[in-house]
Amino acid sequence: MRNFLDEVGIAVGQGKRVKLDFRKTQIMYPAATILLFAEVDRLISTSSNPKPISIVQPKSQRVREVLKQIGLYELTGDKSSVVPTRKDVVFWRTAKGKDQSGQKLAVIEVVAEAVKLERGTTLLLDSLWRGVSEAVANSVEHAHKAPRESDGFQGLPETTWWMFTQVKDDVFYVVVCDLGCGYRATIGQSIPERFIAQISELFAGQNVDAIAIEAAMEFGRSGTRESHRGRGSRDAISVVEKHQNGELAIFSNSGAVQYWYVGGIQVNQKRIGLGFSINGTILWWKLPLKAPLK
Amino acid sequence: MIAINVSRDFTRFPAGRFKRNGTTSGEAFREQFLEQPIRDGRIVEVILDGTLGYGSSFLEEAFGGLVRKLQVDADRILSLLRFQSNDSTLVEEIIQYIKDADTERKR
Numbered sequence: 001m002r003n004f005l006d007e008v009g010i011a012v013g014q015g016k017r018v019k020l021d022f023r024k025t026q027i028m029y030p031a032a033t034i035l036l037f038a039e040v041d042r043l044i045s046t047s048s049n050p051k052p053i054s055i056v057q058p059k060s061q062r063v064r065e066v067l068k069q070i071g072l073y074e075l076t077g078d079k080s081s082v083v084p085t086r087k088d089v090v091f092w093r094t095a096k097g098k099d100q101s102g103q104k105l106a107v108i109e110v111v112a113e114a115v116k117l118e119r120g121t122t123l124l125l126d127s128l129w130r131g132v133s134e135a136v137a138n139s140v141e142h143a144h145k146a147p148r149e150s151d152g153f154q155g156l157p158e159t160t161w162w163m164f165t166q167v168k169d170d171v172f173y174v175v176v177c178d179l180g181c182g183y184r185a186t187i188g189q190s191i192p193e194r195f196i197a198q199i200s201e202l203f204a205g206q207n208v209d210a211i212a213i214e215a216a217m218e219f220g221r222s223g224t225r226e227s228h229r230g231r232g233s234r235d236a237i238s239v240v241e242k243h244q245n246g247e248l249a250i251f252s253n254s255g256a257v258q259y260w261y262v263g264g265i266q267v268n269q270k271r272i273g274l275g276f277s278i279n280g281t282i283l284w285w286k287l288p289l290k291a292p293l294k
Numbered sequence: 295m296i297a298i299n300v301s302r303d304f305t306r307f308p309a310g311r312f313k314r315n316g317t318t319s320g321e322a323f324r325e326q327f328l329e330q331p332i333r334d335g336r337i338v339e340v341i342l343d344g345t346l347g348y349g350s351s352f353l354e355e356a357f358g359g360l361v362r363k364l365q366v367d368a369d370r371i372l373s374l375l376r377f378q379s380n381d382s383t384l385v386e387e388i389i390q391y392i393k394d395a396d397t398e399r400k401r
Contacts, residue, residue: 100310100318102346103307106306106307106346109346126347127347129307129346130347130349133307133308134350137315137316141311228354228358228394234350235350
């Protein structure tokens with residue numbers, strides 16, 4: 001995905017018109033889709049070409065409906081007469097914004113209500129709100145404190161963050177994305193250096209972006225009262241904790257950390273070097289709408 | 295006593311810390327509803343129910359921020375604040391932010 005996006009970016013930067021060919025696309029995953037959507041938004045917003053990117057229609061009806069539902073056709077200025085009706089599509093919802101004013105995130109409430117009506121399952125809205133609103137607040141506050149390492153990008157005038165929701169196969173997904181400088185560039189501003197150094201020493205030799213995520217998460221969870229900042233990461237975990245079962249993954253540039261929860265207890269945690277940079281940050285929650293089989 | 299219903303008087307969607315980043319932030323709430331009455335020594339009842347929820351940044355800046363902004367001890371602030379919430383852990387969290395801010399201020 002990253003190589004693909006880089007090629008698209010180079011082509012648009014050279015003034016070429018790019019066609020995104022979705023004919024062979026079968027499945028769209030929220031984390032990858034939000035990165036695609038955000039980068040396309042960025043490239044269109046910053047291009048002097050009035051229509052630098054267009055879509056080649058997917059053959060898959062499901063994918064056509066997803067592209068319509070998330071607003072990609074609208075973004076590229078392409079027409080589509082498809083009306084999303086599939087049950088695994090209609091819960092794809094999009095929000096994006098420049099600031100952290102909560103109204104733009106109200107789509108979460110809409111989806112939660114729809115899930116309740118449709119499936120009789122209650123999402124814990126207050127804990128979901130806590131995690132998602134904090135993720136957005138972090139993006140707004142930190143994402144563009146430094147230029148993006150890959151290309152110096154410093155943000156769009158109208159958009160700092162993007163959010164998707166999706167419900168598929170009895171699982172609720174929500175992702176928040178920014179195209180900013182990542183955790184490593186900014187954690188020192190809200191977390192004591194000493195704490196960061198301890199975590200770095202503990203995980204010496206591992207992916208530096210994953211270590212930065214880990215430092216932010218551990219500081220938030222540690223309960224240490226050294227600073228009144230840096231607690232937002234705890235809110236991300238609390239979403240899965242309170243839901244009892246689920247996963248959280250945080251991707252920042254070339255690193256990722258994943259957490260798995262069952263019965264309200266963390267059962268696994270993994271630190272990953274991606275081998276490439278996503279050039280931004282993505283928080284991804286997966287919340288099963290049914291309890292796992294014992 | 296002044297009663298402030300967050301969801302009715304401020305927003306159902308509280309989010310984030312600083313005013314510069316959004317109108318429904320903890321700083322905006324504190325400045326609009328808490329600072330003056332606390333300065334004046336009035337009791338303020340904050341009704342927390344009815345919003346979609348609260349992030350830690352919002353709560354810390356709204357309430358912990360009282361200590362930093364007004365340069366007043368936690369004990370004094372806590373003596374003037376009352377909370378109404380179905381979630382007792384939320385109130386405990388707010389009280390801890392106020393106490394932590396006081397500890398940090400005195401360090």
